[in-house]
Amino acid sequence: MNKDIYILGIESSCDETAAAVVKNGREVLSNIIASQVPIHRKYGGVVPEIASRNHIRNVLPVIDEALAKADVPLEKIDAVAVTYGPGLVGALLVGLSAAKALAWAADKPLIGVNHLEGHVFANFLNDADLKPPFLALVVSGGHTALLVVKDYNSFELLGQTRDDAAGEAFDKVARVLCLPYPGGPEVEKLALEGNPLAIDFPRAKLGDNFEFSFSGLKSAVINYLHNKQQAGEDVSRADVAASFQHAIVDALVQKSVHAIKQTGLKEIVLAGGVSANKTLQETLAKAAERAGARLVHPTPILCTDNAVMIACRGYFMYVNGEKSPLDLNAVPSLKLG
Ligand code: KG4
Ligand code: ZN
Numbered sequence: 001m002n003k004d005i006y007i008l009g010i011e012s013s014c015d016e017t018a019a020a021v022v023k024n025g026r027e028v029l030s031n032i033i034a035s036q037v038p039i040h041r042k043y044g045g046v047v048p049e050i051a052s053r054n055h056i057r058n059v060l061p062v063i064d065e066a067l068a069k070a071d072v073p074l075e076k077i078d079a080v081a082v083t084y085g086p087g088l089v090g091a092l093l094v095g096l097s098a099a100k101a102l103a104w105a106a107d108k109p110l111i112g113v114n115h116l117e118g119h120v121f122a123n124f125l126n127d128a129d130l131k132p133p134f135l136a137l138v139v140s141g142g143h144t145a146l147l148v149v150k151d152y153n154s155f156e157l158l159g160q161t162r163d164d165a166a167g168e169a170f171d172k173v174a175r176v177l178c179l180p181y182p183g184g185p186e187v188e189k190l191a192l193e194g195n196p197l198a199i200d201f202p203r204a205k206l207g208d209n210f211e212f213s214f215s216g217l218k219s220a221v222i223n224y225l226h227n228k229q230q231a232g233e234d235v236s237r238a239d240v241a242a243s244f245q246h247a248i249v250d251a252l253v254q255k256s257v258h259a260i261k262q263t264g265l266k267e268i269v270l271a272g273g274v275s276a277n278k279t280l281q282e283t284l285a286k287a288a289e290r291a292g293a294r295l296v297h298p299t300p301i302l303c304t305d306n307a308v309m310i311a312c313r314g315y316f317m318y319v320n321g322e323k324s325p326l327d328l329n330a331v332p333s334l335k336l337g
Helices: 036-041 048-070 091-105 114-127 166-176 183-191 216-231 237-263 278-290 309-319
Strands: 006-011 015-022 027-035 080-086 112-113 134-139 142-150 154-160 269-271 294-296
Touching: 006 048, 006 091, 006 309, 015 048, 015 309, 027 048, 036 048, 048 091, 080 091, 080 114, 080 309, 091 112, 112 114, 112 309, 114 134, 114 142, 114 269, 114 309, 134 237, 142 237, 154 237, 154 294, 166 183, 166 216, 166 237, 183 237, 183 278, 216 237, 237 278, 269 278, 278 294
Parallel strands: 006 080, 080 112, 134 269, 269 294
Antiparallel strands: 006 015, 015 027, 134 142, 142 154
């Protein structure tokens, strides 16, 4: 009988301090997240220095809680998986230092995980049948990309955004609509009350490739609000939110369908914070089905930052014999693919 493998995952790339224990790559034994959202909300976004300080405060209690909740002592852990990029350097260093110290003290292998690959792997926790090869649409606060997951440890980047990420566009539009941070869920909520066809915001024309661009859309929303204000006209904020969301989802879905058709792959997964967006999930599911593919997306708690996805990604690296040296450094601009 094969031995069970327990991975401790640690995540601290932005404003969530998280730790989790995952058994055999797919069974979640614990998922602890200390969110700093209420702290950063009053500044309208994440303040890196404040994030680092709160990670320092939270990281050990969160790890202790993850091990206790899983009822797995540190000695029983097979490897410590930790996000080493991309993200805020000061924030990354807190989780990474804790992981290195634990790995050294307990004599366990250290596995440095790419946060974005972690987001993709969150899908394995929600769908027992999911196996590579498949497509991934990565839509987080800092990244927007289409990726082919060829195998558990082999990825090919098809294309990415030329400017703003989808999450960034949601957050910036939220700010001009006077909605609190993080903006994505707030825009989604307000959009429920609006008409998605009320305003025809532009979609970037980028040609026959897998690239995205959202800065023009963001500027169009800002200009629309500015012009209305100058003219003294009333604005339906709900219509703006719904029409913006419609335009961004439209662009994401169009390129995803293009990728499904070009690659002939039969499954596409959503990854990153914006994958929590119900309109994106529903629109992409329908469009993928029409193109002959199936959409998989993570459960809501695994859409945004967590350590389960890091432990899951770490598991597949562990069984592939990959481990990191104890002098592993944080890589704030670590790339995908
Ligand atoms: O993956 P994530 O939690 O952190 C990064 O790795 O960046 O993504 C955060 C981003 C934020 O921009 C947030 O506004 C966006 O995901 N987001 C959403 C939703 N939930 C989170 N965007 C649209 N709709 C949502 N429901
Ligand atoms: Zn993330």
